Amino acid sequence: MAELLKVEDINVYYGAIHAIKNVSFHVDEGEIVTLIGANGAGKSTTLQTVSGLLRSKTGAITFDGKNISAVAAHRLVQHGLAQVPEGRRVFLQMSVEENLEMGAYTRPKGEIDASLERVYEQFPRLKERKRQVAGTLSGGEQQMLAMGRALMSKPKLLMLDEPSMGLAPILVEQIFTIIKALHKAGTTILLVEQNAQMALSVADRAYVLETGKITLSGTGEELIHSDEVRKAYLGG
Amino acid sequence: MSFLNSLISGVSLGSIYAIIALGYTMVYGIAKMLNFAHGDVIMVGAYICFFAVSRFSLPPLVGVLLAVVVCTLLGMTIEKLAYAPLRAAPSLAVLITAIGVSYFLQNAALLLWTPNPKVFPNFFARKVTAPDGTVTDQTGMAFFDGALRVSYVTLVTILVCLAIMAVLTVFINSSKLGKAMRAVSEDKDAARLMGINVNTTISATFAIGSGLAAIAGVLLCSAYPTLVPTTGSMPGIKAFTAAVFGGIGSIPGALLGGLLLGVIEILAKAYISTQLSDAVVFGVLIVVLLVKPTGLLGKVVREKV
Numbered sequence: 001m002a003e004l005l006k007v008e009d010i011n012v013y014y015g016a017i018h019a020i021k022n023v024s025f026h027v028d029e030g031e032i033v034t035l036i037g038a039n040g041a042g043k044s045t046t047l048q049t050v051s052g053l054l055r056s057k058t059g060a061i062t063f064d065g066k067n068i069s070a071v072a073a074h075r076l077v078q079h080g081l082a083q084v085p086e087g088r089r090v091f092l093q094m095s096v097e098e099n100l101e102m103g104a105y106t107r108p109k110g111e112i113d114a115s116l117e118r119v120y121e122q123f124p125r126l127k128e129r130k131r132q133v134a135g136t137l138s139g140g141e142q143q144m145l146a147m148g149r150a151l152m153s154k155p156k157l158l159m160l161d162e163p164s165m166g167l168a169p170i171l172v173e174q175i176f177t178i179i180k181a182l183h184k185a186g187t188t189i190l191l192v193e194q195n196a197q198m199a200l201s202v203a204d205r206a207y208v209l210e211t212g213k214i215t216l217s218g219t220g221e222e223l224i225h226s227d228e229v230r231k232a233y234l235g236g
Numbered sequence: 237m238s239f240l241n242s243l244i245s246g247v248s249l250g251s252i253y254a255i256i257a258l259g260y261t262m263v264y265g266i267a268k269m270l271n272f273a274h275g276d277v278i279m280v281g282a283y284i285c286f287f288a289v290s291r292f293s294l295p296p297l298v299g300v301l302l303a304v305v306v307c308t309l310l311g312m313t314i315e316k317l318a319y320a321p322l323r324a325a326p327s328l329a330v331l332i333t334a335i336g337v338s339y340f341l342q343n344a345a346l347l348l349w350t351p352n353p354k355v356f357p358n359f360f361a362r363k364v365t366a367p368d369g370t371v372t373d374q375t376g377m378a379f380f381d382g383a384l385r386v387s388y389v390t391l392v393t394i395l396v397c398l399a400i401m402a403v404l405t406v407f408i409n410s411s412k413l414g415k416a417m418r419a420v421s422e423d424k425d426a427a428r429l430m431g432i433n434v435n436t437t438i439s440a441t442f443a444i445g446s447g448l449a450a451i452a453g454v455l456l457c458s459a460y461p462t463l464v465p466t467t468g469s470m471p472g473i474k475a476f477t478a479a480v481f482g483g484i485g486s487i488p489g490a491l492l493g494g495l496l497l498g499v500i501e502i503l504a505k506a507y508i509s510t511q512l513s514d515a516v517v518f519g520v521l522i523v524v525l526l527v528k529p530t531g532l533l534g535k536v537v538r539e540k541v
Contacts, residue, residue: 053425077431089426091419093535102419105412106431153431 004029004157004188005050009059012042012049019045020056021212027157027190032183034191034199034220036233037209043192044086046209047161050190051083052076064156078106080156084163086192088146092135096126099134099145103152112152119148122178140171147178151187158182159190164198176202196233200224208233240384242506243499248390248459250498251397255452256475257482257490258404259445265421265485266441269327272334273314274449275472276341281307281450282457282467283345286354296359303450311446312439320435338469345465353464356457360388389458396455400448401491408487413440421485474501477521483534492532 005027012020020042027033035043048054050061052073061069063081071079082103091099100119104112120127123144129137134145143163150158160179164172176198183189183202193199200206203220208229216228223229256278263271281303288299318337322330361373376387408414419427420437428434456471457463474497482493497517504516524532 051429053428072433073425073428074431074433077429083429085426085429089423089429091422091426093422094415094418098415098418102415102427102430102432105416149430 002029006062010056011058012045012054012056019212023214025207029188031204032189034203034206035209036196036199041209042212043209044161047159047192077153082150082153082155083159084146084150086161088142090134090142090145095131097130099149100152103149115152123148140167157188161192164195242502246499246502248393250495251393252452252456253475253478253498254397254491254494255448257479257494259449260476260479261484261490262441262445266417267438269330273337275468276338277307277446277449278453279468281453282463285454300454304447307450308443308447311442315442342465353462356461356463393455480531481521483531486533489533
Protein backbone atom coordinates (compact mmCIF):
# COMPACT_ATOMS: atom_id res chain seq x y z
CA MET A 1 0.00 0.00 0.00
CA ALA A 2 1.00 3.56 -0.61
CA GLU A 3 3.00 5.34 2.03
CA LEU A 4 0.92 8.20 3.48
CA LEU A 5 3.24 9.53 6.17
CA LYS A 6 6.96 9.11 6.29
CA VAL A 7 9.01 10.49 9.16
CA GLU A 8 12.74 10.30 8.59
CA ASP A 9 15.40 10.89 11.17
CA ILE A 10 13.83 13.70 13.19
CA ASN A 11 15.50 15.34 16.19
CA VAL A 12 13.46 17.63 18.43
CA TYR A 13 14.74 19.76 21.30
CA TYR A 14 13.07 21.63 24.13
CA GLY A 15 15.77 24.19 24.78
CA ALA A 16 18.75 22.08 25.80
CA ILE A 17 16.73 18.90 26.27
CA HIS A 18 17.06 16.44 23.40
CA ALA A 19 13.53 15.02 23.42
CA ILE A 20 13.41 13.05 20.16
CA LYS A 21 16.51 11.28 18.88
CA ASN A 22 16.75 10.14 15.24
CA VAL A 23 13.19 8.88 15.08
CA SER A 24 11.95 7.38 11.80
CA PHE A 25 8.69 5.63 11.08
CA HIS A 26 5.99 5.47 8.45
CA VAL A 27 2.25 4.99 8.11
CA ASP A 28 0.74 3.34 5.04
CA GLU A 29 -2.67 4.22 3.69
CA GLY A 30 -5.43 2.32 5.46
CA GLU A 31 -3.30 1.28 8.44
CA ILE A 32 -3.62 1.84 12.16
CA VAL A 33 -0.13 2.45 13.44
CA THR A 34 0.54 3.03 17.11
CA LEU A 35 3.40 4.61 19.02
CA ILE A 36 3.55 3.23 22.53
CA GLY A 37 5.85 4.06 25.38
CA ALA A 38 6.01 5.29 28.92
CA ASN A 39 5.11 8.77 30.09
CA GLY A 40 7.77 11.18 28.83
CA ALA A 41 9.12 8.85 26.14
CA GLY A 42 8.42 11.47 23.47
CA LYS A 43 5.20 10.17 21.93
CA SER A 44 3.29 13.45 22.05
CA THR A 45 6.37 15.39 21.01
CA THR A 46 6.60 13.20 17.93
CA LEU A 47 2.96 13.82 17.02
CA GLN A 48 3.26 17.56 17.59
CA THR A 49 6.29 17.62 15.32
CA VAL A 50 4.30 15.89 12.57
CA SER A 51 1.44 18.36 12.97
CA GLY A 52 3.81 21.33 12.82
CA LEU A 53 3.41 22.64 16.37
CA LEU A 54 7.04 21.68 17.05
CA ARG A 55 9.97 21.61 14.61
CA SER A 56 12.66 19.04 13.99
CA LYS A 57 16.23 20.22 13.51
CA THR A 58 17.01 17.42 11.08
CA GLY A 59 15.44 14.98 8.67
CA ALA A 60 12.19 15.24 6.80
CA ILE A 61 8.49 14.60 7.22
CA THR A 62 6.70 13.59 4.05
CA PHE A 63 2.92 13.46 3.92
CA ASP A 64 1.00 12.29 0.88
CA GLY A 65 4.11 12.80 -1.28
CA LYS A 66 4.84 16.35 -0.08
CA ASN A 67 7.59 17.47 2.26
CA ILE A 68 5.73 19.14 5.14
CA SER A 69 8.70 19.68 7.47
CA ALA A 70 8.47 23.46 7.18
CA VAL A 71 4.74 23.92 6.55
CA ALA A 72 2.89 26.01 9.16
CA ALA A 73 0.65 23.99 11.47
CA HIS A 74 -2.54 25.74 10.35
CA ARG A 75 -1.88 24.84 6.71
CA LEU A 76 -1.52 21.12 7.33
CA VAL A 77 -5.25 20.63 7.85
CA GLN A 78 -5.81 21.46 4.20
CA HIS A 79 -3.26 18.80 3.26
CA GLY A 80 -5.42 16.20 5.01
CA LEU A 81 -3.76 15.90 8.39
CA ALA A 82 -5.83 16.14 11.57
CA GLN A 83 -4.73 15.74 15.16
CA VAL A 84 -6.76 15.05 18.27
CA PRO A 85 -4.48 16.60 20.86
CA GLU A 86 -3.57 15.11 24.20
CA GLY A 87 -6.06 16.15 26.86
CA ARG A 88 -8.75 16.64 24.14
CA ARG A 89 -8.36 20.43 24.11
CA VAL A 90 -11.92 21.09 22.95
CA PHE A 91 -13.03 24.73 23.09
CA LEU A 92 -14.74 24.59 26.47
CA GLN A 93 -16.67 27.84 26.12
CA MET A 94 -18.04 27.06 22.68
CA SER A 95 -21.00 24.83 21.93
CA VAL A 96 -20.59 21.27 20.67
CA GLU A 97 -21.70 22.30 17.21
CA GLU A 98 -19.39 25.31 17.15
CA ASN A 99 -16.50 23.04 18.08
CA LEU A 100 -17.36 20.82 15.15
CA GLU A 101 -17.62 23.85 12.85
CA MET A 102 -14.11 24.85 13.93
CA GLY A 103 -12.94 21.41 12.80
CA ALA A 104 -14.21 22.25 9.32
CA TYR A 105 -12.68 25.74 9.41
CA THR A 106 -10.72 25.30 6.18
CA ARG A 107 -13.55 23.72 4.21
CA PRO A 108 -16.11 25.49 2.03
CA LYS A 109 -19.36 26.32 3.78
CA GLY A 110 -21.47 24.15 1.49
CA GLU A 111 -19.71 20.95 2.58
CA ILE A 112 -20.03 21.44 6.31
CA ASP A 113 -23.60 20.26 6.81
CA ALA A 114 -22.97 16.88 5.21
CA SER A 115 -19.91 16.34 7.42
CA LEU A 116 -21.85 17.43 10.50
CA GLU A 117 -24.49 14.82 9.71
CA ARG A 118 -21.86 12.13 9.31
CA VAL A 119 -20.16 13.00 12.59
CA TYR A 120 -23.54 13.04 14.36
CA GLU A 121 -24.21 9.57 12.94
CA GLN A 122 -20.89 8.33 14.30
CA PHE A 123 -21.39 10.06 17.65
CA PRO A 124 -25.14 10.23 18.38
CA ARG A 125 -24.34 11.57 21.85
CA LEU A 126 -22.89 14.72 20.30
CA LYS A 127 -26.07 15.32 18.34
CA GLU A 128 -28.11 15.19 21.55
CA ARG A 129 -25.83 17.82 23.05
CA LYS A 130 -25.08 19.99 20.06
CA ARG A 131 -26.28 23.23 21.67
CA GLN A 132 -24.55 22.49 24.96
CA VAL A 133 -21.31 24.26 25.87
CA ALA A 134 -18.41 21.80 25.55
CA GLY A 135 -17.20 22.56 29.08
CA THR A 136 -20.28 20.85 30.48
CA LEU A 137 -19.56 17.52 28.74
CA SER A 138 -18.09 14.53 30.53
CA GLY A 139 -14.54 13.43 29.76
CA GLY A 140 -15.70 10.68 27.43
CA GLU A 141 -18.03 13.02 25.58
CA GLN A 142 -15.24 15.56 25.25
CA GLN A 143 -13.03 12.88 23.74
CA MET A 144 -15.77 12.05 21.25
CA LEU A 145 -16.12 15.74 20.47
CA ALA A 146 -12.38 16.10 19.94
CA MET A 147 -12.44 13.11 17.56
CA GLY A 148 -15.54 14.36 15.75
CA ARG A 149 -13.98 17.80 15.45
CA ALA A 150 -10.87 16.32 13.83
CA LEU A 151 -13.01 14.24 11.44
CA MET A 152 -14.83 17.40 10.31
CA SER A 153 -11.76 18.28 8.23
CA LYS A 154 -12.14 14.97 6.31
CA PRO A 155 -8.56 13.99 7.06
CA LYS A 156 -6.50 11.45 5.13
CA LEU A 157 -4.64 10.74 8.35
CA LEU A 158 -6.14 11.03 11.81
CA MET A 159 -3.61 11.34 14.62
CA LEU A 160 -4.89 10.52 18.10
CA ASP A 161 -2.86 11.54 21.12
CA GLU A 162 -3.73 9.47 24.21
CA PRO A 163 -7.46 9.16 23.52
CA SER A 164 -7.96 6.89 26.54
CA MET A 165 -6.22 9.18 29.02
CA GLY A 166 -8.26 9.87 32.15
CA LEU A 167 -11.27 7.83 31.03
CA ALA A 168 -13.06 5.08 32.95
CA PRO A 169 -12.39 1.56 31.59
CA ILE A 170 -15.84 1.26 30.06
CA LEU A 171 -15.30 4.51 28.15
CA VAL A 172 -11.85 3.36 27.04
CA GLU A 173 -13.54 0.31 25.48
CA GLN A 174 -16.03 2.59 23.80
CA ILE A 175 -13.37 4.92 22.39
CA PHE A 176 -11.44 1.96 20.99
CA THR A 177 -14.59 0.56 19.42
CA ILE A 178 -14.99 3.92 17.69
CA ILE A 179 -11.35 3.88 16.57
CA LYS A 180 -11.88 0.43 15.03
CA ALA A 181 -15.06 1.61 13.32
CA LEU A 182 -13.31 4.68 11.88
CA HIS A 183 -10.53 2.47 10.59
CA LYS A 184 -13.01 0.10 9.02
CA ALA A 185 -14.65 3.07 7.31
CA GLY A 186 -11.33 3.80 5.61
CA THR A 187 -9.55 6.32 7.86
CA THR A 188 -5.82 5.90 8.29
CA ILE A 189 -4.90 6.32 11.95
CA LEU A 190 -1.73 7.11 13.86
CA LEU A 191 -2.39 6.35 17.51
CA VAL A 192 -0.27 7.38 20.45
CA GLU A 193 -1.09 5.52 23.66
CA GLN A 194 0.14 4.71 27.10
CA ASN A 195 -2.46 1.98 27.26
CA ALA A 196 -0.24 -0.41 25.28
CA GLN A 197 -2.56 -3.40 25.64
CA MET A 198 -5.49 -1.64 23.99
CA ALA A 199 -3.36 0.10 21.39
CA LEU A 200 -1.57 -3.06 20.29
CA SER A 201 -4.84 -4.98 20.07
CA VAL A 202 -6.19 -2.65 17.38
CA ALA A 203 -2.94 -1.73 15.59
CA ASP A 204 -1.64 -3.15 12.32
CA ARG A 205 1.87 -2.09 13.24
CA ALA A 206 3.48 -0.54 16.28
CA TYR A 207 6.62 1.28 17.37
CA VAL A 208 7.95 1.41 20.91
CA LEU A 209 9.45 4.73 21.99
CA GLU A 210 11.85 4.88 24.92
CA THR A 211 13.44 8.15 26.08
CA GLY A 212 13.12 9.68 22.64
CA LYS A 213 14.30 6.69 20.60
CA ILE A 214 12.47 3.94 18.78
CA THR A 215 13.63 0.73 20.38
CA LEU A 216 11.28 -1.82 18.84
CA SER A 217 8.89 -2.12 15.96
CA GLY A 218 6.69 -4.77 14.46
CA THR A 219 3.11 -5.78 13.88
CA GLY A 220 0.67 -5.28 16.75
CA GLU A 221 0.46 -9.04 17.09
CA GLU A 222 4.25 -9.46 17.31
CA LEU A 223 4.70 -6.79 19.94
CA ILE A 224 1.85 -7.95 22.10
CA HIS A 225 3.68 -11.27 22.43
CA SER A 226 7.18 -9.81 22.70
CA ASP A 227 8.81 -10.44 26.06
CA GLU A 228 10.30 -6.96 26.26
CA VAL A 229 6.99 -5.24 25.65
CA ARG A 230 5.16 -7.56 28.03
CA LYS A 231 7.61 -6.81 30.80
CA ALA A 232 7.81 -3.09 30.28
CA TYR A 233 4.29 -2.12 29.27
CA LEU A 234 1.82 -4.91 29.75
CA GLY A 235 2.56 -5.76 33.36
CA GLY A 236 4.48 -9.02 32.86
CA MET B 237 -33.08 66.94 37.99
CA SER B 238 -29.38 67.67 38.35
CA PHE B 239 -28.95 64.05 39.37
CA LEU B 240 -30.56 62.96 36.09
CA ASN B 241 -28.27 65.36 34.23
CA SER B 242 -25.22 63.86 35.89
CA LEU B 243 -26.46 60.35 35.25
CA ILE B 244 -26.87 61.02 31.54
CA SER B 245 -23.41 62.62 31.32
CA GLY B 246 -22.03 59.63 33.19
CA VAL B 247 -23.63 57.14 30.82
CA SER B 248 -22.27 59.11 27.88
CA LEU B 249 -18.73 59.27 29.25
CA GLY B 250 -19.07 55.63 30.22
CA SER B 251 -20.07 54.77 26.66
CA ILE B 252 -16.78 56.23 25.44
CA TYR B 253 -14.87 54.25 28.09
CA ALA B 254 -16.78 51.14 27.02
CA ILE B 255 -15.82 51.54 23.35
CA ILE B 256 -12.16 52.00 24.32
CA ALA B 257 -12.37 49.15 26.82
CA LEU B 258 -13.51 46.83 24.01
CA GLY B 259 -10.13 47.27 22.36
CA TYR B 260 -8.31 46.37 25.57
CA THR B 261 -10.53 43.45 26.40
CA MET B 262 -10.58 41.88 22.92
CA VAL B 263 -6.82 42.13 22.53
CA TYR B 264 -6.33 40.74 26.03
CA GLY B 265 -8.80 37.93 25.42
CA ILE B 266 -7.18 36.84 22.18
CA ALA B 267 -3.52 37.83 22.33
CA LYS B 268 -3.27 37.63 26.16
CA MET B 269 -1.47 40.97 26.30
CA LEU B 270 -2.23 44.45 27.62
CA ASN B 271 -1.88 46.92 24.80
CA PHE B 272 -1.08 50.09 26.69
CA ALA B 273 -0.63 51.95 23.42
CA HIS B 274 -4.36 51.62 22.82
CA GLY B 275 -5.15 54.98 24.45
CA ASP B 276 -2.76 56.76 22.12
CA VAL B 277 -4.43 55.27 19.08
CA ILE B 278 -7.51 57.21 20.22
CA MET B 279 -5.50 60.41 20.12
CA VAL B 280 -4.20 59.66 16.61
CA GLY B 281 -7.77 59.02 15.46
CA ALA B 282 -8.92 62.33 16.89
CA TYR B 283 -6.07 64.23 15.17
CA ILE B 284 -6.76 62.58 11.82
CA CYS B 285 -10.43 63.53 12.05
CA PHE B 286 -9.54 67.04 13.22
CA PHE B 287 -7.22 67.72 10.28
CA ALA B 288 -9.57 66.15 7.78
CA VAL B 289 -12.47 68.32 8.86
CA SER B 290 -10.89 71.56 10.11
CA ARG B 291 -7.96 71.89 7.71
CA PHE B 292 -9.09 70.08 4.60
CA SER B 293 -12.77 70.92 5.05
CA LEU B 294 -13.92 67.37 4.41
CA PRO B 295 -17.40 66.41 5.61
CA PRO B 296 -17.40 65.10 9.22
CA LEU B 297 -18.47 61.60 8.20
CA VAL B 298 -15.54 61.36 5.77
CA GLY B 299 -13.25 62.59 8.55
CA VAL B 300 -14.49 59.86 10.89
CA LEU B 301 -14.13 57.17 8.22
CA LEU B 302 -10.61 58.37 7.44
CA ALA B 303 -9.73 58.24 11.15
CA VAL B 304 -11.10 54.69 11.37
CA VAL B 305 -9.10 53.55 8.34
CA VAL B 306 -5.86 55.18 9.55
CA CYS B 307 -6.24 53.78 13.09
CA THR B 308 -7.09 50.30 11.81
CA LEU B 309 -3.92 50.28 9.73
CA LEU B 310 -1.95 51.81 12.62
CA GLY B 311 -3.16 49.10 15.02
CA MET B 312 -2.25 46.32 12.61
CA THR B 313 1.17 47.89 11.96
CA ILE B 314 1.91 48.24 15.68
CA GLU B 315 0.95 44.59 16.22
CA LYS B 316 3.06 43.40 13.30
CA LEU B 317 6.18 45.45 14.11
CA ALA B 318 6.17 45.61 17.92
CA TYR B 319 4.13 42.71 19.32
CA ALA B 320 4.18 39.84 16.79
CA PRO B 321 7.98 39.33 17.10
CA LEU B 322 7.46 38.92 20.88
CA ARG B 323 4.76 36.27 20.69
CA ALA B 324 6.88 33.71 22.50
CA ALA B 325 8.51 36.26 24.83
CA PRO B 326 7.63 36.65 28.52
CA SER B 327 4.57 38.83 29.06
CA LEU B 328 6.63 41.43 30.93
CA ALA B 329 8.65 42.10 27.76
CA VAL B 330 5.44 42.63 25.79
CA LEU B 331 4.08 44.94 28.47
CA ILE B 332 7.20 47.12 28.44
CA THR B 333 7.08 47.20 24.66
CA ALA B 334 3.46 48.37 24.77
CA ILE B 335 4.41 51.21 27.11
CA GLY B 336 7.25 52.06 24.72
CA VAL B 337 4.84 52.18 21.79
CA SER B 338 2.57 54.44 23.82
CA TYR B 339 5.39 56.95 24.43
CA PHE B 340 6.48 56.65 20.83
CA LEU B 341 3.01 57.63 19.60
CA GLN B 342 2.71 60.54 22.04
CA ASN B 343 6.11 61.91 21.08
CA ALA B 344 5.54 61.41 17.38
CA ALA B 345 2.32 63.42 17.81
CA LEU B 346 4.22 66.15 19.68
CA LEU B 347 6.70 66.35 16.82
CA LEU B 348 4.12 66.24 14.05
CA TRP B 349 1.33 68.27 15.55
CA THR B 350 3.05 70.36 18.28
CA PRO B 351 1.88 70.51 21.92
CA ASN B 352 -0.46 73.43 21.14
CA PRO B 353 -4.03 72.35 21.85
CA LYS B 354 -6.36 72.01 18.88
CA VAL B 355 -10.00 72.86 19.38
CA PHE B 356 -12.02 69.96 18.10
CA PRO B 357 -15.06 71.02 16.05
CA ASN B 358 -18.54 70.14 17.24
CA PHE B 359 -20.09 67.98 14.54
CA PHE B 360 -23.37 67.73 16.30
CA ALA B 361 -24.53 71.34 16.30
CA ARG B 362 -27.55 72.52 14.35
CA LYS B 363 -27.74 75.99 12.90
CA VAL B 364 -30.88 77.64 14.17
CA THR B 365 -32.14 80.89 12.74
CA ALA B 366 -34.02 83.00 15.24
CA PRO B 367 -37.01 85.09 14.09
CA ASP B 368 -34.84 88.22 14.15
CA GLY B 369 -32.42 86.63 11.65
CA THR B 370 -29.49 85.85 14.00
CA VAL B 371 -27.99 82.40 13.53
CA THR B 372 -26.98 80.41 16.60
CA ASP B 373 -25.66 76.88 17.12
CA GLN B 374 -28.04 74.58 18.88
CA THR B 375 -26.03 71.80 20.49
CA GLY B 376 -28.68 69.87 22.31
CA MET B 377 -32.21 69.47 23.47
CA ALA B 378 -33.85 70.81 26.58
CA PHE B 379 -36.55 69.08 28.56
CA PHE B 380 -38.70 70.21 31.50
CA ASP B 381 -38.33 73.90 30.63
CA GLY B 382 -34.59 73.67 30.41
CA ALA B 383 -34.06 71.83 33.69
CA LEU B 384 -32.73 68.81 31.82
CA ARG B 385 -30.36 69.43 28.94
CA VAL B 386 -29.11 66.64 26.74
CA SER B 387 -26.54 67.54 24.13
CA TYR B 388 -26.59 65.83 20.74
CA VAL B 389 -23.05 64.60 21.39
CA THR B 390 -24.29 62.77 24.46
CA LEU B 391 -27.15 61.15 22.58
CA VAL B 392 -25.01 60.14 19.61
CA THR B 393 -22.31 58.74 21.90
CA ILE B 394 -24.74 56.50 23.75
CA LEU B 395 -26.42 55.31 20.55
CA VAL B 396 -23.10 54.62 18.81
CA CYS B 397 -21.90 52.65 21.82
CA LEU B 398 -25.04 50.49 21.87
CA ALA B 399 -24.83 49.93 18.12
CA ILE B 400 -21.17 48.90 18.34
CA MET B 401 -21.95 46.47 21.18
CA ALA B 402 -24.81 44.89 19.25
CA VAL B 403 -22.83 44.48 16.03
CA LEU B 404 -19.79 43.16 17.86
CA THR B 405 -21.80 40.62 19.83
CA VAL B 406 -23.38 39.24 16.67
CA PHE B 407 -19.98 39.24 14.95
CA ILE B 408 -18.23 37.33 17.74
CA ASN B 409 -21.02 34.80 18.16
CA SER B 410 -22.00 34.12 14.58
CA SER B 411 -19.34 35.03 12.03
CA LYS B 412 -16.58 32.65 11.01
CA LEU B 413 -13.85 35.10 12.01
CA GLY B 414 -15.61 35.82 15.30
CA LYS B 415 -15.75 32.13 16.15
CA ALA B 416 -12.10 31.76 15.17
CA MET B 417 -11.30 34.60 17.59
CA ARG B 418 -13.07 32.77 20.39
CA ALA B 419 -11.23 29.58 19.53
CA VAL B 420 -7.86 31.37 19.50
CA SER B 421 -8.67 33.07 22.80
CA GLU B 422 -9.29 29.68 24.43
CA ASP B 423 -6.46 27.62 23.01
CA LYS B 424 -4.00 28.81 20.36
CA ASP B 425 -2.46 25.43 19.56
CA ALA B 426 -5.83 23.69 19.30
CA ALA B 427 -6.95 26.54 17.00
CA ARG B 428 -3.87 25.96 14.82
CA LEU B 429 -4.78 22.29 14.56
CA MET B 430 -8.17 23.37 13.19
CA GLY B 431 -6.42 25.27 10.42
CA ILE B 432 -6.99 28.70 11.94
CA ASN B 433 -4.21 31.16 11.19
CA VAL B 434 -3.54 32.52 14.68
CA ASN B 435 -1.44 35.45 13.46
CA THR B 436 -4.12 36.68 11.07
CA THR B 437 -6.75 36.33 13.78
CA ILE B 438 -4.71 38.39 16.25
CA SER B 439 -4.07 40.99 13.58
CA ALA B 440 -7.82 41.22 12.86
CA THR B 441 -8.45 41.74 16.57
CA PHE B 442 -6.04 44.68 16.64
CA ALA B 443 -7.68 46.06 13.50
CA ILE B 444 -11.14 46.00 15.08
CA GLY B 445 -9.96 47.39 18.43
CA SER B 446 -8.05 50.23 16.78
CA GLY B 447 -10.88 51.10 14.42
CA LEU B 448 -13.16 51.39 17.44
CA ALA B 449 -10.51 53.52 19.16
CA ALA B 450 -10.77 56.02 16.31
CA ILE B 451 -14.53 56.29 16.83
CA ALA B 452 -13.98 56.69 20.57
CA GLY B 453 -11.42 59.42 19.85
CA VAL B 454 -13.88 61.41 17.77
CA LEU B 455 -16.65 61.02 20.38
CA LEU B 456 -14.30 61.90 23.23
CA CYS B 457 -13.05 65.06 21.55
CA SER B 458 -16.59 66.03 20.56
CA ALA B 459 -17.52 66.00 24.24
CA TYR B 460 -14.21 67.39 25.55
CA PRO B 461 -12.91 69.44 22.62
CA THR B 462 -9.30 70.09 23.69
CA LEU B 463 -6.97 67.93 21.63
CA VAL B 464 -3.33 67.50 22.67
CA PRO B 465 -0.85 64.62 22.14
CA THR B 466 -1.63 63.21 25.60
CA THR B 467 -5.41 63.35 25.11
CA GLY B 468 -5.65 59.58 24.86
CA SER B 469 -3.59 58.54 27.85
CA MET B 470 -5.97 59.22 30.76
CA PRO B 471 -9.12 57.92 29.01
CA GLY B 472 -6.97 54.95 27.94
CA ILE B 473 -6.09 54.15 31.54
CA LYS B 474 -9.69 54.68 32.66
CA ALA B 475 -10.94 52.38 29.91
CA PHE B 476 -8.36 49.77 30.90
CA THR B 477 -9.69 50.10 34.44
CA ALA B 478 -13.22 49.68 33.07
CA ALA B 479 -12.17 46.51 31.25
CA VAL B 480 -10.66 45.08 34.44
CA PHE B 481 -13.67 46.27 36.42
CA GLY B 482 -16.10 44.44 34.14
CA GLY B 483 -13.86 41.39 33.81
CA ILE B 484 -11.05 41.59 31.28
CA GLY B 485 -11.64 39.42 28.22
CA SER B 486 -15.42 39.81 28.44
CA ILE B 487 -17.24 42.01 25.91
CA PRO B 488 -20.39 42.58 28.02
CA GLY B 489 -17.95 43.22 30.88
CA ALA B 490 -16.38 46.08 28.92
CA LEU B 491 -19.81 47.66 28.46
CA LEU B 492 -20.79 47.23 32.08
CA GLY B 493 -17.40 48.34 33.40
CA GLY B 494 -17.30 51.35 31.10
CA LEU B 495 -20.79 52.55 31.99
CA LEU B 496 -20.29 52.08 35.73
CA LEU B 497 -16.95 53.84 35.64
CA GLY B 498 -18.36 56.79 33.71
CA VAL B 499 -21.34 57.15 36.03
CA ILE B 500 -19.22 56.84 39.18
CA GLU B 501 -16.77 59.41 37.87
CA ILE B 502 -19.40 62.00 36.98
CA LEU B 503 -21.42 61.45 40.18
CA ALA B 504 -18.23 61.75 42.23
CA LYS B 505 -17.45 64.99 40.42
CA ALA B 506 -20.97 66.31 41.07
CA TYR B 507 -21.45 65.25 44.67
CA ILE B 508 -18.05 64.59 46.25
CA SER B 509 -15.24 66.56 44.73
CA THR B 510 -13.94 67.28 41.24
CA GLN B 511 -10.37 66.75 42.36
CA LEU B 512 -11.12 63.50 44.12
CA SER B 513 -13.24 61.95 41.37
CA ASP B 514 -10.39 59.85 39.95
CA ALA B 515 -9.46 58.70 43.44
CA VAL B 516 -13.05 57.57 43.95
CA VAL B 517 -13.06 55.74 40.60
CA PHE B 518 -9.86 53.84 41.32
CA GLY B 519 -10.94 53.27 44.91
CA VAL B 520 -14.08 51.52 43.68
CA LEU B 521 -11.92 49.43 41.34
CA ILE B 522 -9.74 48.32 44.24
CA VAL B 523 -12.77 47.33 46.30
CA VAL B 524 -14.32 45.37 43.42
CA LEU B 525 -11.08 43.53 42.74
CA LEU B 526 -10.69 42.68 46.42
CA VAL B 527 -14.16 41.16 46.49
CA LYS B 528 -14.16 39.65 43.00
CA PRO B 529 -10.64 39.46 41.55
CA THR B 530 -11.87 38.44 38.07
CA GLY B 531 -14.00 41.56 37.71
CA LEU B 532 -17.77 41.78 37.63
CA LEU B 533 -18.42 39.49 34.65
CA GLY B 534 -15.00 37.84 34.46
CA LYS B 535 -14.68 34.11 34.30
CA VAL B 536 -12.40 32.18 36.57
CA VAL B 537 -9.61 30.91 34.36
CA ARG B 538 -8.46 27.46 35.26
CA GLU B 539 -4.72 27.20 34.97
CA LYS B 540 -3.75 24.28 32.78
CA VAL B 541 -1.36 21.91 34.42
